[in-house]
Amino acid sequence: MRSVCVIGLGLIGGSVLRAAVGAGRTAWGATASEPDAEAAAASGFSVVALEDALRRAVAEDALVVVAVPLTAVDQVLRKVAEVAPECLLTDVVSVKTPVAEAVSRYAPTVRYAGGHPMAGTSSSGWSAGSAELFQGAAWVVTTDDDTDLAAWRAAADLALDCGAHVVPVSSGEHDAAVARISHLPHVLAAVLAACGADGGPLALSLAAGSFGDGTRVMGTRPELVLAMCEGNRAALLDAVDEALGRLGAARGALASTGALRATVQAGHEGRAALDARRGAKSIRVMVDLEDGDVLEELSLIGADGGRIVGFDGAMAIADVPNTASP
Amino acid sequence: MRSVCVIGLGLIGGSVLRAAVGAGRTAWGATASEPDAEAAAASGFSVVALEDALRRAVAEDALVVVAVPLTAVDQVLRKVAEVAPECLLTDVVSVKTPVAEAVSRYAPTVRYAGGHPMAGTSSSGWSAGSAELFQGAAWVVTTDDDTDLAAWRAAADLALDCGAHVVPVSSGEHDAAVARISHLPHVLAAVLAACGADGGPLALSLAAGSFGDGTRVMGTRPELVLAMCEGNRAALLDAVDEALGRLGAARGALASTGALRATVQAGHEGRAALDARRGAKSIRVMVDLEDGDVLEELSLIGADGGRIVGFDGAMAIADVPNTASP
Numbered sequence: 001m002r003s004v005c006v007i008g009l010g011l012i013g014g015s016v017l018r019a020a021v022g023a024g025r026t027a028w029g030a031t032a033s034e035p036d037a038e039a040a041a042a043s044g045f046s047v048v049a050l051e052d053a054l055r056r057a058v059a060e061d062a063l064v065v066v067a068v069p070l071t072a073v074d075q076v077l078r079k080v081a082e083v084a085p086e087c088l089l090t091d092v093v094s095v096k097t098p099v100a101e102a103v104s105r106y107a108p109t110v111r112y113a114g115g116h117p118m119a120g121t122s123s124s125g126w127s128a129g130s131a132e133l134f135q136g137a138a139w140v141v142t143t144d145d146d147t148d149l150a151a152w153r154a155a156a157d158l159a160l161d162c163g164a165h166v167v168p169v170s171s172g173e174h175d176a177a178v179a180r181i182s183h184l185p186h187v188l189a190a191v192l193a194a195c196g197a198d199g200g201p202l203a204l205s206l207a208a209g210s211f212g213d214g215t216r217v218m219g220t221r222p223e224l225v226l227a228m229c230e231g232n233r234a235a236l237l238d239a240v241d242e243a244l245g246r247l248g249a250a251r252g253a254l255a256s257t258g259a260l261r262a263t264v265q266a267g268h269e270g271r272a273a274l275d276a277r278r279g280a281k282s283i284r285v286m287v288d289l290e291d292g293d294v295l296e297e298l299s300l301i302g303a304d305g306g307r308i309v310g311f312d313g314a315m316a317i318a319d320v321p322n323t324a325s326p
Numbered sequence: 327m328r329s330v331c332v333i334g335l336g337l338i339g340g341s342v343l344r345a346a347v348g349a350g351r352t353a354w355g356a357t358a359s360e361p362d363a364e365a366a367a368a369s370g371f372s373v374v375a376l377e378d379a380l381r382r383a384v385a386e387d388a389l390v391v392v393a394v395p396l397t398a399v400d401q402v403l404r405k406v407a408e409v410a411p412e413c414l415l416t417d418v419v420s421v422k423t424p425v426a427e428a429v430s431r432y433a434p435t436v437r438y439a440g441g442h443p444m445a446g447t448s449s450s451g452w453s454a455g456s457a458e459l460f461q462g463a464a465w466v467v468t469t470d471d472d473t474d475l476a477a478w479r480a481a482a483d484l485a486l487d488c489g490a491h492v493v494p495v496s497s498g499e500h501d502a503a504v505a506r507i508s509h510l511p512h513v514l515a516a517v518l519a520a521c522g523a524d525g526g527p528l529a530l531s532l533a534a535g536s537f538g539d540g541t542r543v544m545g546t547r548p549e550l551v552l553a554m555c556e557g558n559r560a561a562l563l564d565a566v567d568e569a570l571g572r573l574g575a576a577r578g579a580l581a582s583t584g585a586l587r588a589t590v591q592a593g594h595e596g597r598a599a600l601d602a603r604r605g606a607k608s609i610r611v612m613v614d615l616e617d618g619d620v621l622e623e624l625s626l627i628g629a630d631g632g633r634i635v636g637f638d639g640a641m642a643i644a645d646v647p648n649t650a651s652p
Contacts, residue, residue: 118534138532169528177532180525185536187586188514190593191572195565197596199506201631201647202495204603206464206503208444210511210543211600217536218597222590233584239521240577246517247573251566258559260513264548267516270523271544274537277530305527321527 001025001161002088002154003062005053007076009036012092012117013067014129016162017045022131023161026060028053032072036126050076054083063154065115066091066099070231073099077106088148090115090155094178095232096142096171104146113152114142114171116178117164124224132163138307139164142171143295153289156308156316165319166308168298179235184243186217186225187236193218277305282319289314327351327487328414328480329388331379333402335362338418338443339393340455342488343371348457349487352386354379358398362452376402380409389480391441392417392425396557399425403432414474416441416481420504421557422468422497430472439478440468440497442504443490450550458489464633465490468497469621479615482634482642491645492634494624505561510569512543512551513562519544603631608645615640 004020006013009031017040020027028046030053031037041047048056057064064087068076073093080089089110093099096114103112117139139159141152156166169177193215196203217225229236250263285306287297298316301308306320330346330353332339339355340362346353354372356379357363367373374382383390390413394402399419406415415436419425422440429438443465465485467478482492495503519541522529543551555562576589611632613623624642627634632646 118532120535137534140532167528167531173528174532177525177529180529181522181533181537184521185518185540187573187576187589188518189536189540190586190589190596191569191576192511192514193594193596193600194572194589194592195510195568195596196507197599198568199503200629201603202493202499202629203503203506204600205493205628205631205633205647206444206466206500207507207600208463209446210515211507213539213542214511214515215593215597215600216539218590218593219601220594222587222594225590225594226586229586229590230580230584233580237577237580240573240580242521242524243517244570244573244577246520247513247566247570250513250517251563251570254556254559254563254566258556260516260552260555261548263513263516263520264544264551264555266520267541267544268519268546268548268551270516270519270521271541273523274519274530274533274541275545277527302531303526303528305531307531321531 002157003027003057003060004065004158005029005057005062006065006067007031007050007053008067009033009040009047009126010067011124011128012119013065014040014126015119015131015133016065016067016092016158018129018131019134019162020158021045025161028056039126050079051083054080054087057087058084061088063088063090063158065158066093069227070095070098071227073102074106077102080110081107085109086111088151088154090141090151090158092117094228096140096174098231100142100144100171111148111151113147113155115155115159116140116174117159117162124221134159135163137164138167140167140169140174142174143168143299143302144170145295147295149289149294157311160310167302168308169302170299173299173303175232175235176238179232179239183229183232183236184239186229187240188243189215189217277321280321283322285318285320287316287318289316328483329353329383329386330484331355331383331388331390332393333357333376333379333390334393335359335366335373335452336393337450337454338445339391340366340452341445341457341459342391342393342418342484344455344457345460345488346484347371351487354382365452376405377409380406380413383413384410387414389414389416389484391484392419395553396421396424397553399428400432403428406436407433411435412437414477414480416467416477416484418443420508420554422466422500424557426468426470426497437474437477439473439481441481441485442466442500443485443488450547460485461489463490464493466493466495466500468500469494469625469628470496471621473621475615475620483637486636493628494634495628496625499625499629501558501561502564505558505565509555509558509562510565512555513566514569515541515543603647606647609648611644611646613642613644615642
């Protein structure tokens with residue numbers, strides 16, 4: 001089992017380190033946060049200086065996992081290029097195109113595949129993490145034209161060891177998708193919470209399920225929401241524009257005829273599609289990782305809502321929703 | 327204890343009938359729905375024809391509770407005016423101004439106070455109801471200038487017997503508040519669900535907490551959402567316009583500087599206000615229902631986020647959030 005070097009020991013990085021060790025791997029970490037370093041060391045994990053962590057990664061041909069905020073990625077990559085310029089590298093940042101561009105710029109010789117585990121972000125820091133954070137979660141591992149296959153396999157192996165399943169998808173498709181299902185929900189929740197609070201104590205005293213559910217994610221620290229949403233600016237703009245168009249259409253229909261059927265029907269069908277997806281049966285598919293066009297094959301599986309659930313030698317085992325069955 | 331005559335035996339009306347009987351009251355119902363009538367009768371409740379139900383209400387000076395959809399209210403009120411023109415009347419429809427106007431038009435001599443229990447609407451029909459539906463819920467009883475005090479007290483007594491607390495508020499303030507905290511959340515959930523589903527199988531396969539929470543109410547039957555939202559057209563238009571303004575401002579900030587701080591900060595504070603309201607300590611206040619300006623006094627309590635939790639003779643016992651305490 002490949003060793004793992006985790007850079008950044010907050011909620012996600014700290015959970016990766018715990019889960020990797022829990023899976024029986026040799027793993028160590030580095031972090032610029034004193035409290036995270038102390039807490040991790042106190043729990044018995046190996047925490048060293050960044051340069052030492054990367055040197056050891058070279059010595060053991062470890063997978064390096066960048067788990068720092070997007071704003072700190074460039075700085076870490078510069079150090080990677082200096083100390084471990086040909087290492088196997090992945091990351092767990094919530095946007096993928098900006099990280100891929102930073103890798104091309106600052107550490108062009110590393111063997112890289114981007115990653116994004118779709119797991120909780122409402123708390124932060126080492127103490128908020130756990131070895132179980134990724135159990136049953138989707139973990140994106142990117143499949144761009146220049147993705148290194150060895151890095152892809154190493155990142156996917158780690159994701160599976162952490163209890164997640166792997167969704168293979170290009171960086172651009174990932175960013176567009178999470179803009180819709182993660183970043184737009186945060187923006188709309190912010191708008192809703194502000195509109196509700198503008199109604200004063202009476203409105204808040206009448207608030208029940210729909211307002212509580214629709215604003216829950218606004219309990220998250222603003223800094224975390226901002227880092228996530230602002231880091232995906234281009235794709236989020238597209239999603240916000242679509243939402244503005246749909247909300248404007250609802251406004252127009254309500255003002256002119258009083259009818260909201262088109263809006264509500266589309267929303268009902270959208271939610272039904274989510275429930276159907278979650279309840280769908282799967283077809284099992286095998287993908288030969290030694291095929292020439294394997295990255296494209298994997299991308300198609302991700303685009304269809306499929307996921308990699310394991311490996312058998314050089315074959316990836318994928319479950320793809322059977323859209324023909326209910 | 328005053329007898330109760332419930333017109334309409336769906337989720338809400340059926341639950342009122344059960345809760346009233348559960349509280350030891352004499353209660354009976356009428357409904358135009360054969361399945362609801364059969365199910366209620368099969369459970370041992372007294373279900374009679376509309377005209378017979380109203381005649382008995384006159385004979386027993388019962389409180390008549392109109393629990394039909396907004397679109398059927400006029401028709402029921404015409405029958406009330408014919409058979410029980412001076413009865414004590416309330417309703418449980420989710421908008422209040424349209425019902426108050428219909429009462430003025432079709433049954434101007436009844437003694438009326440509007441009502442709205444803030445309880446679940448995601449299922450419908452007699453079978454979805456229960457005697458416990460209103461436990462701990464807010465139940466608005468309106469305090470307009472022409473509200474009949476005897477009807478207000480009768481409706482409030484029923485709400486308390488059903489396990490709810492009473493929020494006294496004018497019809498207009500009620501409609502504006504629920505537009506913000508109930509109807510706008512449904513419209514935004516519809517917009518979000520449609521934008522997410524437009525992302526195809528990949529987006530839905532990556533959807534986690536924020537999208538699931540933000541679209542949950544779209545599992546509700548479209549007809550119920552439409553009746554609720556379209557019935558509150560004027561107030562909902564104002565709320566949608568505020569949301570459009572806030573979302574447009576977020577779009578502009580994201581496009582120009584890439585910064586979403588104002589949007590996210592306002593959302594975070596709005597959600598914090600909801601949590602603070604829920605955790606706030608209360609001050610107990612007594613309101614003399616024989617005061618000349620009692621309707622105004624009660625309205626102020628509602629506007630401050632307060633609620634009536636009981637009666638002691640002619641005194642209403644109110645809990646008002648202590649905004650000075652955390």
